[in-house]
Amino acid sequence: xxxxxxxxxxxFWDTLKAMIALAIIASIYxxxxxxxxxxxxxxxxxxxxxxxxxxxxxSQYSYYxxxxxxxxxxxxxxxxxxxxxxxxxxxxxxxxxxxxxxLPASGxxxxxxxxxxxxxxxxxxxxxxxxxxxxxxGLPYFSLHTWEFAIFMVLGIFVATKVGKLKIFMxxxxxxxxxxxxxxITHDKNRANRHFKYGLVLFIITLMWLIYLFSTTEPFxxxxxxxxxPLGLIFGLIFGFVISRAQVCFTSCFRDLFLFGRDNxxxxxxxxxxxxTFIVFILMLNDYSAFVRNISLAVAIGAFLFGFGIVxxxxxxxxxxxxxxxxxxxxxxxxxxxFAGTAILALVYDKIPAWIKEGPxxxxxxxxxxxxxxxxxxxxxxxxxxxxxxxxxxxxxxxRA
Numbered sequence: 229x230x231x232x233x234x235x236x237x238x239x240f241w242d243t244l245k246a247m248i249a250l251a252i253i254a255s256i257y258x259x260x261x262x263x264x265x266x267x268x269x270x271x272x273x274x275x276x277x278x279x280x281x282x283x284x285x286x287s288q289y290s291y292y293x294x295x296x297x298x299x300x301x302x303x304x305x306x307x308x309x310x311x312x313x314x315x316x317x318x319x320x321x322x323x324x325x326x327x328x329x330x331l332p333a334s335g336x337x338x339x340x341x342x343x344x345x346x347x348x349x350x351x352x353x354x355x356x357x358x359x360x361x362x363x364x365x366g367l368p369y370f371s372l373h374t375w376e377f378a379i380f381m382v383l384g385i386f387v388a389t390k391v392g393k394l395k396i397f398m399x400x401x402x403x404x405x406x407x408x409x410x411x412x413i414t415h416d417k418n419r420a421n422r423h424f425k426y427g428l429v430l431f432i433i434t435l436m437w438l439i440y441l442f443s444t445t446e447p448f449x450x451x452x453x454x455x456x457x458p459l460g461l462i463f464g465l466i467f468g469f470v471i472s473r474a475q476v477c478f479t480s481c482f483r484d485l486f487l488f489g490r491d492n493x494x495x496x497x498x499x500x501x502x503x504x505t506f507i508v509f510i511l512m513l514n515d516y517s518a519f520v521r522n523i524s525l526a527v528a529i530g531a532f533l534f535g536f537g538i539v540x541x542x543x544x545x546x547x548x549x550x551x552x553x554x555x556x557x558x559x560x561x562x563x564x565x566x567f568a569g570t571a572i573l574a575l576v577y578d579k580i581p582a583w584i585k586e587g588p589x590x591x592x593x594x595x596x597x598x599x600x601x602x603x604x605x606x607x608x609x610x611x612x613x614x615x616x617x618x619x620x621x622x623x624x625x626x627x628r629a
Contacts (some may be wrong), residue, residue, distance in 0.1 A: 236473075237323045237424075244496030246474030250467070251500025254365045255507040257463050261305070261456065262516060264365035265467065267313070267545040268352040268570055270306040273297055275571035291353070291574040305460030312464020313471075315434050317553035320472035322427030325420040332558040336397060337542075341561040344541025345548075347533045349569020351384075352545075354580075355530030356521050359478040359544050362531070364497060367609065368505040369518035370601055372590040375608060376523055377531040384535025385482045392539065434465065468549065477547030479538040489623035491616050498613045502606060509602050512593060524587035526580070541565070 254265045272295050276286045286292040301307030321327045332338050352358035355377055357366060363381060366374035391397070441458035470476065481497050484490040512518065521527065538544040541562045543551060548566065551559035592601035 237320075238325070241470075241474040243474050243476060243493050244499070246470055246476055247493065247496030248500040248503065250470055250476065251364065251368075251497075251504040252507070253463070253466060253470075255368070255504045255511075258365070258369075258508060258516070258518070259511055260459055260463075263519060264357075264361045264369065265309075265463075266306065266357065266361040266365075267310060268349065268358045268566070269295060269361070270301070270304070270310045271349070271545075271567050272353055272570040272574055273304070273307070274301060274310075275567050276574060277301075278567075279571060289574055289578065291577040295574075303457070305456030308457055308460035309464040309467070312461045312466075313468035313549055314553065315430070316465040316468025316470075317472040317550040318468075319427050319431050319434070319465075320469045321550065321554045322423045322430060324473070325423045326472075326554045327423060327426075329555040330557060332561070337558055338561060340397065341541050341558050342565045344537045344539070345562040345565025346569040346572070347537030348541060348544065349537075349566040349571075350573045351530040351533030351535075351537055351569075353530070353570045353573040354577075355527045355534065358534060359538070360546070362521075362527075364478065364501065365504070367501050368508045368605070370508075370512070370592040370605055371518065371520040372592060373521040373523045373527050376527050378612075380528045380531035381535035382482050384532040384537075385479070385539050386486055386535075387532075388536040388539035389483055389486045391536075434461075438462065468553075471546045472550040472553065475550070477550075478544045479542070479547050483539050485616065485619060485623075489620050489627075491620045494616050495613065498609055498616070502609050505602070505605055505609065509598070513598060518591075520589045520591045522585070522587040522589055524585055525583075526585045527587075529584070537569075 257265055272291070276284075276289075276292045276295070276297050277300065280286055280297075286297055298304075299307075301311060318327075332341065348358075355362060357363075357374075357377065359381065360366075362374050362377040367378060438458055438461055441461060445457055446455045476493075478493075478497070480490075481494040485494050508516075508518065538547070541548070543559055543562055545566070548559040548562040552563050592604060595601070596604065
């Protein structure tokens with residue numbers, strides 16, 4: 229029992245394997261809900277509902293009409309997915325004794341959290357999706373706009389890694405004497421046991437809520453919207469738990485590749501997307517349909533701002549979620565700024581010129597046929613993997629030189 233606890237609940241999981249598992253789980257999610265794993269869309273709804281408390285008439289804004297503010301987070305399955313992610317991450321953090329209140333390291337880090345969070349929230353909604361909907365679960369869905377998003381997101385990440393090296397953003401460290409009068413730091417030996425119990429209690433409470441949802445809905449009558457609620461909570465809990473245990477942050481996929489030559493997360497993401505492509509392909513041959521967005525300047529700008537923002541802030545939606553659950557105030561600020569960014573986009577969306585937002589919708593299966601579309605999509609993913617391997621070799625060859 230102790231070895232199981234240590235291996236699966238305390239020690240971190242392998243990020244590459246977790247990425248593959250998340251891609252498969254997200255494909256199953258598509259099988260139930262007919263959509264990708266999305267976070268910022270529900271954040272936009274929460275932001276709109278928050279503004280309504282102060283008298284804003286959201287019906288006057290086309291973006292809020294498109295996102296559909298009917299119901300509330302507890303009556304929308306997307307709301308329970310997001311709540312479940314927070315709960316899953318918090319449960320995992322408590323079980324592993326990772327919860328500790330930590331303030332930002334410096335004022336410049338707070339500034340980065342605010343600016344980065346605003347940019348990533350704004351950019352994600354301008355592109356109608358973040359790294360989850362338009363990249364990780366988006367690329368397997370055969371909509372060409374997701375490849376546009378991926379290219380400009382990676383470009384934004386690359387630029388942000390260069391900006392982050394500027395002297396003003398480099399961390400300033402000072403050596404300090406630990407302890408008081410030579411006594412050192414007191415170690416709380418019972419803290420891990422207490423936190424493990426807190427995690428178990430929170431899990432039991434969540435389980436009771438889940439049982440209640442199953443008892444008050446028809447969980448597998450998928451034509452009834454309320455039946456999605458317990459399933460939404462289950463998937464959210466799984467997503468949140470996995471990203472916390474494996475420390476999954478899509479920011480690190482390419483940031484760590486560009487900065488340190490580490491490709492574990494990036495490889496895991498692409499391996500997972502290749503597997504997901506085949507699963508989604510089979511589902512789509514059986515009358516499933518996935519979302520298709522416009523190829524537009526808005527997607528390019530939004531993706532670039534999103535990529536830049538997540539690196540500048542230090543974390544994407546997954547990253548700030550599990551780190552905030554661990555008690556890191558910096559990422560709580562990133563999360564609040566993320567919500568604010570989605571709200572700002574919704575409020576100014578009608579003022580953005582139509583030529584920026586408009587463009588063709590290209591679904592590869594419809595345009596090319598099933599097998600050619602599959603070959604092209606998988607080919608793009610394999611090419612991306614080859615570029616990752618090539619960049620890593622170039623990175624270390626340059627360092628050796």
